[in-house]
Amino acid sequence: MKLMRISIQTRLQQLRLVWAIFVLPIVFIVAFQINAVAGANPLDFVIVSNLGSGIDKMSKDEVINVYMGRNRKLASGISALPIDVNHPTAEKEFFYLAMVNKELAEINSYWARLSFSGQGSPPKQVKSAEEALNLVIENKGAIVYLDRKKVDKRVRIIFDPLK
Amino acid sequence: MSDLSRRKWLSLLVSLLVCNTVHADDLSPQFHFSGFGTLGFAYNDSSRFDYVRDLSQASGVGATRRVDFGVDSLLGLQLRSIATDNLEATVQVVSRRSQNGFRPQLTWAFAKYAIGDTIDLRAGRLGFDVYPLADSRNVAYSYLGVRPPVEYFGNLIISYLDGFDAVLKYPIGSAHGKLKIFTGKAKEGVPTFDPQVVFSLKDSPLAGIHTEFQSQNWIARLGYSELRIQNEFPSFPPLLETLRSPFIGAVTPLGSGVADHLQFKNKKIRYLSAVVGYDDGPFQAQWMFSRITSQSLGFASNASAFMTLGYRVKAWTPYLTLSQTHPIDIQHVETGIALGYNILLDQLDASVKQVALSTLSRRQNISLGVRYNINASSDLKIQFDHFNSKEHLLIRNERPGWNGTGNIVSASMNFIF
Numbered sequence: 182m183k184l185m186r187i188s189i190q191t192r193l194q195q196l197r198l199v200w201a202i203f204v205l206p207i208v209f210i211v212a213f214q215i216n217a218v219a220g221a222n223p224l225d226f227v228i229v230s231n232l233g234s235g236i237d238k239m240s241k242d243e244v245i246n247v248y249m250g251r252n253r254k255l256a257s258g259i260s261a262l263p264i265d266v267n268h269p270t271a272e273k274e275f276f277y278l279a280m281v282n283k284e285l286a287e288i289n290s291y292w293a294r295l296s297f298s299g300q301g302s303p304p305k306q307v308k309s310a311e312e313a314l315n316l317v318i319e320n321k322g323a324i325v326y327l328d329r330k331k332v333d334k335r336v337r338i339i340f341d342p343l344k
Numbered sequence: 345m346s347d348l349s350r351r352k353w354l355s356l357l358v359s360l361l362v363c364n365t366v367h368a369d370d371l372s373p374q375f376h377f378s379g380f381g382t383l384g385f386a387y388n389d390s391s392r393f394d395y396v397r398d399l400s401q402a403s404g405v406g407a408t409r410r411v412d413f414g415v416d417s418l419l420g421l422q423l424r425s426i427a428t429d430n431l432e433a434t435v436q437v438v439s440r441r442s443q444n445g446f447r448p449q450l451t452w453a454f455a456k457y458a459i460g461d462t463i464d465l466r467a468g469r470l471g472f473d474v475y476p477l478a479d480s481r482n483v484a485y486s487y488l489g490v491r492p493p494v495e496y497f498g499n500l501i502i503s504y505l506d507g508f509d510a511v512l513k514y515p516i517g518s519a520h521g522k523l524k525i526f527t528g529k530a531k532e533g534v535p536t537f538d539p540q541v542v543f544s545l546k547d548s549p550l551a552g553i554h555t556e557f558q559s560q561n562w563i564a565r566l567g568y569s570e571l572r573i574q575n576e577f578p579s580f581p582p583l584l585e586t587l588r589s590p591f592i593g594a595v596t597p598l599g600s601g602v603a604d605h606l607q608f609k610n611k612k613i614r615y616l617s618a619v620v621g622y623d624d625g626p627f628q629a630q631w632m633f634s635r636i637t638s639q640s641l642g643f644a645s646n647a648s649a650f651m652t653l654g655y656r657v658k659a660w661t662p663y664l665t666l667s668q669t670h671p672i673d674i675q676h677v678e679t680g681i682a683l684g685y686n687i688l689l690d691q692l693d694a695s696v697k698q699v700a701l702s703t704l705s706r707r708q709n710i711s712l713g714v715r716y717n718i719n720a721s722s723d724l725k726i727q728f729d730h731f732n733s734k735e736h737l738l739i740r741n742e743r744p745g746w747n748g749t750g751n752i753v754s755a756s757m758n759f760i761f
Contacts (some may be wrong), residue, residue: 245560251513251520254461260429281560282625284656286717293760295484297380297422298471298479299434299452305632 192243200224224275226326228340229314233321235259239340245280249291250301255322264325270297270309276326279342358465378425382484384416384756392746393739397491398498400442402535407741414441416491416756420451420482424463438482442541443535449506451482453676463600463716464511470528472502473509474552474615475632484758487640488628488715489729491754493650493667495707498630501534502571519559527551530571539739541578543608548574552615565623568614576609583695587679595689596680599667602641602696605677611639626656638674644703644737645673654715665711671704671735705737722759729754 228244235257239247242326245251247261255261270285283291283313284334292303307313310331317323318335332338367676388406396404397415405412418440426432436452471479478500481492502601514521529549533542552569576584586592587603600603617634649699650667677700681693706759713727729752736742 228547240518242560246518246520251558252461253458263534284659284717285720286659286723287656289720289760290486293380293483294477294480296378296424297420297483297486297760298473299454299456299466302424 189281191199208217212258218234224272224279224326225329226272226279226342227332228324229317229332230255230320230324230339231236232333232335232337234324234337234339235321236339237337239324240340241280241340244324244340249272250295250303255324259322261297262316262320262323264316264323265304265306266310266313266325266327267289268308279344326344330337345399349422353711359438364618366546370647372477374426376426378424378761379421380420380483380485380760381419381759382416382756383413384490384754385411385413386415386490386752386754389751389753390746392743393736393750394741395750395752396498396738396740397441397494399501399534399738399741400503400532401755403732403740404580406750407743414446416484416754417441418482418694420516422452425452425577426521432456440482441488441540443533443584451547462513464513465508467508469485469506470509472500472530472569473503473524473552473554474500474502474567475617475634476563476565476619476621479504482723483760484756485721485723486651488661488663488725489665489711489713489724491755493652493665493709494635495667495669495709495731496648496650499636499646499669499705502530502545502550503529504532507550516557519557522556522558524551529722536578537594538579543577544575545573546572546575548572554617561622561624564617565617565619567617567619570615571613573608573611573613573640576607579608580642583692583699586692587696592692595682598680602677602679605627605675606641606696608640608642613638613640613643626661628652628654635672641675641677641700642703643677644671644705646670646705647672658715661715661717663713663715665710665713667711668708670706671739674704675700696757701735703737704735706735706737707731707733718757721761724758725754725756725758727754728752 230240234255236255248263253261267273275284277288278286295301296303307316310327312330313325314327317325346616374630386395386405388410391410393408394404394406394408404415420435420436420438422431422434424434429654430644433451433455437448439446440450449552450469452464452469452471454470456464456466458464473479475486478497479493480486481497503572505528507526509526511522512523529547530545533544536543543736548571550569550571552567554565554567556563556565584603584607587599592599615634617632619632620628633649635647646669648669652663652665654661654663677696678694679696681689683690683693709729711727713725713728718724732752733748735740
């Protein structure tokens with residue numbers, strides 16, 4: 182009888198461990214979905230490229246893959262130059278929240294792992310949207326997120342989150 | 345590689361870094377200086393053992409000091425130079441507690457050449473990428489906890505190698521696949537239970553391969569690595585010589601075989617690992633499993649695993665980690681010596697059996713913590729660890745009467761620049 186009780190206790194411990202390892206994460210995924218984008222300052226942004234980039238359109242996944250360093254080239258074969266605009270910070274924050282639902286600290290954490298293990302480096306950092314726009318005009322592989330109102334004929338819109 | 349040739353090679357790499365800053369003319373800075381660091385403290389509620397981060401640390405918090413600012417604190421500096429879209433060089437130095445105190449170590453020093461978007465080739469000093477996070481575990485800002493789970497990463501006796509690696513990347517629909525192979529030689533040493541004695545792994549060849557699948561939210565990886573130990577454990581030669589002696593041969597026919605089974609030289613340690621990760625907005629989860637098998641009785645085979653869950657709410661990310669390690673394929677050594685007739689033979693038998701048991705590791709740990717993002721480049725973490733250890737490889741300076749349980753409170757500030 183004592184052996185049977187011990188066996189049942191052991192089995193219960195094993196079941197608790199299995200529950201913790203496999204069921205808890207599923208509970209987290211299903212039960213806790215908070216839309217972090219709702220709290221950020223909205224930016225009506227589009228992604229723009231150089232007129233000679235060789236691409237007319239990028240999907241959301243393609244934009245994410247370039248900005249997260251997984252693709253180093255555009256679909257046209259040109260080396261990609263993704264650009265981050267650091268001022269105002271709110272625009273950069275909104276871009277990453279909208280695209281990957283991550284805050285800047287999480288994005289920097291991701292790049293810290295890659296850059297300090299020689300696997301890649303973050304997008305080029307510029308101080309203003311104007312500087313970013315000039316870079317895109319001068320470089321065939323450059324892409325950047327911009328306020329729709331700042332886009333002009335010198336660049337091409339290749340991704341519009343509203344479409 | 346001799347120290348002289350290593351210094352020449354490093355000088356060449358630094359020259360490459362500096363020259364690229366003079367002659368390169370593309371847009372981005374060609375000379376990129378960056379770094380990372382941790383300022384941490386740990387408190388152990390027991391003075392009967394030292395809690396350490398991994399086997400490279402000869403002492404830790406608890407028996408040696410009740411509050412320790414050295415277990416997790418470190419500083420890393422990195423210099424990167426980009427020659428062209430395809431060619432770059434990187435040097436990284438880290439100062440952290442190890443068997444050499446806080447003496448800075450050269451952790452990365454390589455040249456990298458990219459062939460298109462598909463293949464990366466690197467040569468030089470490279471991190472030992474046996475598990476995900478293994479080659480970036482000094483960068484605390486890049487993961488949730490104060491330190492990587494000790495039960496999983498603490499057994500790693502190598503952090504870097506001098507050699508080559510190649511990565512092949514390919515699309516799988518909107519996801520990505522990756523195949524990596526590497527080969528090289530280890531350069532480090534591991535402190536033994538006698539802190540004055542270091543087991544050198546210098547020039548031990550190692551090689552490995554892993555394959556990885558990554559989508560926007562999922563990552564999965566399967567890996568295999570192998571280390572062949574070049575040197576003998578420092579205290580073993582007299583023991584091995586005795587076991588192989590004609591005197592012991594006359595007492596037992598098993599002596600020579602036991603010596604062959606015990607020795608480290610030319611024996612392999614094999615690492616097999618499987619990883620699944622899920623990352624979606626504020627939620628992240630990781631499961632990692634590993635199996636280390638050893639051909640030497642002097643290092644016990646073991647299996648380890650951990651699971652981490654974290655959920656970000658604004659600037660706060662509470663997290664939970666469950667981790668454990670336990671021995672596998674436990675070897676019960678028989679010397680064939682008849683006990684109770686000769687005290688020296690009894691001691692020899694006891695020594696052999698003690699060696700087989702000395703590297704067993706059996707421990708379960710639960711970590712609860714929270715990470716607070718101070719800003720986009722620094723954070724603060726507070727973590728509580730409770731563990732139950734039955735075999736104590738990952739412990740230092742154990743005192744009599746310890747019951748195998750531990751409670752550790754840690755806090756760290758982590759930053760990148």
